[in-house]
Each structure stands twice: as structure tokens, then as C-alpha cells.
Amino acid sequence: GAVVSQHPSWVICKSGTSVKIECRSLDFQATTMFWYRQFPKQSLMLMATSNEGSKATYEQGVEKDKFLINHASLTLSTLTVTSAHPEDSSFYICSARETGVTHEQYFGPGTRLTVT
Amino acid sequence: AQSVTQPDIHITVSEGASLELRCNYSYGATPYLFWYVQSPGQGLQLLLKYFSGDTLVQGIKGFEAEFKRSQSSFNLRKPSVHWSDAAEYFCAVGAGGSQGNLIFGKGTKLSVKP
Numbered sequence: 001g002a003v004v005s006q007h008p009s010w011v012i013c014k015s016g017t018s019v020k021i022e023c024r025s026l027d028f029q030a031t032t033m034f035w036y037r038q039f040p041k042q043s044l045m046l047m048a049t050s051n052e053g054s055k056a057t058y059e060q061g062v063e064k065d066k067f068l069i070n071h072a073s074l075t076l077s078t079l080t081v082t083s084a085h086p087e088d089s090s091f092y093i094c095s096a097r098e099t100g101v102t103h104e105q106y107f108g109p110g111t112r113l114t115v116t
Numbered sequence: 117a118q119s120v121t122q123p124d125i126h127i128t129v130s131e132g133a134s135l136e137l138r139c140n141y142s143y144g145a146t147p148y149l150f151w152y153v154q155s156p157g158q159g160l161q162l163l164l165k166y167f168s169g170d171t172l173v174q175g176i177k178g179f180e181a182e183f184k185r186s187q188s189s190f191n192l193r194k195p196s197v198h199w200s201d202a203a204e205y206f207c208a209v210g211a212g213g214s215q216g217n218l219i220f221g222k223g224t225k226l227s228v229k230p
Binding site for chain 1: 152157158159160161162165206217218219220221222223225
């Protein structure tokens with residue numbers, strides 16, 4: 001149980017285009033989902049917290065107009081990287097917290113984004 | 117502010133040897149503590165967690181960790197390392213509040229010699 005999927009697992013896009021990454025909780029409902037970014041050989045950096053049906057909360061320094069987060073249902077959150085630039089190339093990982101359960105997150109397998 | 121320190125960036129052990137990965141945290145109240153493992157290009161897998169109760173926690177794959185409040189530590193141990201344990205290990209603390217987000221250490225890369 002407690003499986004989180006991400007799609008796509010890897011994507012290559014050109015500078016200036018937008019790319020959407022999906023995060024799904026497959027066998028549980030997730031009121032809260034988290035989006036992390038991981039640079040090579042570094043730790044995970046929390047980008048934003050998304051709550052179903054409300055606006056996401058972004059961490060300091062993360063541009064909310066560039067990284068659009070939508071959490072329209074209890075099983076799906078999406079991250080859209082708008083007007084992508086090569087510096088946005090990174091490994092993006094989502095996690096989901098089961099509704100009613102605090103402090104335990106289930107992580108997706110990650111999405112490798114390369115912007116050319 | 118909450119923080120997590122993993123002092124060792126890279127550790128190499130021989131297969132069959134014991135392992136201890138260090139983790140120190142800074143948190144005002146009783147922390148929620150986690151150890152995750154990440155293989156290259158993969159997401160994170162939860163090894164074990166501590167919320168309360170017995171300070172020695174057993175996890176998957178033969179790992180265990182001990183919560184020591186006096187030392188603000190939550191070190192990960194395994195008595196006999198297997199080659200498949202080579203990966204990146206992250207310690208994390210629950211940041212508290214209603215959101216329950218995690219704060220991660222910088223990670224320790226484990227290499228296993230044959």
C-alpha cells in the first residue's frame with residue numbers, strides 16, 4: 001500500500017516551453033502533497049506544499065508564477081514548470097501525506113527534467 | 117529553527133562489516149525522525165521512523181536506529197552490510213505544525229567494497 005506515482009519519469013524540453021509533472025497517490029487519499037527539488041549529489045529541497053482545493057504554500061525563494069502547483073483532487077497534484085530554462089533542469093520528487101495521518105510522507109519515484 | 121546534520125558525506129565499508137550512519141537534529145520538542153534510502157535516479161524509500169515509545173527502532177532490510185534525546189541523535193545501524201545497500205541515505209525530521217513537512221539532512225553516500 002501507500003504508493004505514489006509520478007509521470008513522466010523523465011522529460012526533455014526546450015527553453016521557453018512549459019512542462020507538467022503529475023503526482024498521484026494510487027491507493028490512498030492525500031489532502032497534502034509536497035514538491036521537492038534535488039540537484040545532483042545534493043539533498044532534497046522543499047519547494048512547496050499543496051493542499052487539495054486550496055492554493056499551494058511556497059517556500060522562500062521559490063517563484064510561484066514559475067512553478068505552478070494544482071491539487072485539484074485528493075489523489076492528484078501537478079507541478080507545471082513554465083517558461084523553462086536550463087537552470088530548471090533538476091530531479092523533481094513529490095510526496096503525499098495520507099489524509100488524517102501526520103508526519104509520514106510517501107515519496108514518488110521522481111521526474112528528471114532536462115531543459116535544452 | 118529545525119535542522120538535520122549528517123556529518124559524513126561519504127562512507128565506504130566492506131561487505132559484511134557493520135555500519136553506522138550518524139544523524140543529529142535540532143528541534144525544540146519531541147521530534148518525528150526518519151531515515152530514507154535513495155538509489156541513483158530513484159525516489160526515496162522509508163527505512164524506519166521514530167515517533168515515540170521504544171527508542172530503538174527496527175526498520176526494513178535489517179536496519180535499525182536509536183533515538184538518543186540527550187545527544188539529539190538518531191543514528192542508523194546495520195550489523196552486516198550487503199553490496200545492495202550501496203546508496204544515498206537521508207535522515208529527516210518532521211518540521212511540526214499542521215503541514216507536517218520534512219527537513220532533510222544533506223545525505224550520506226554509502227559505498228560497499230567487495
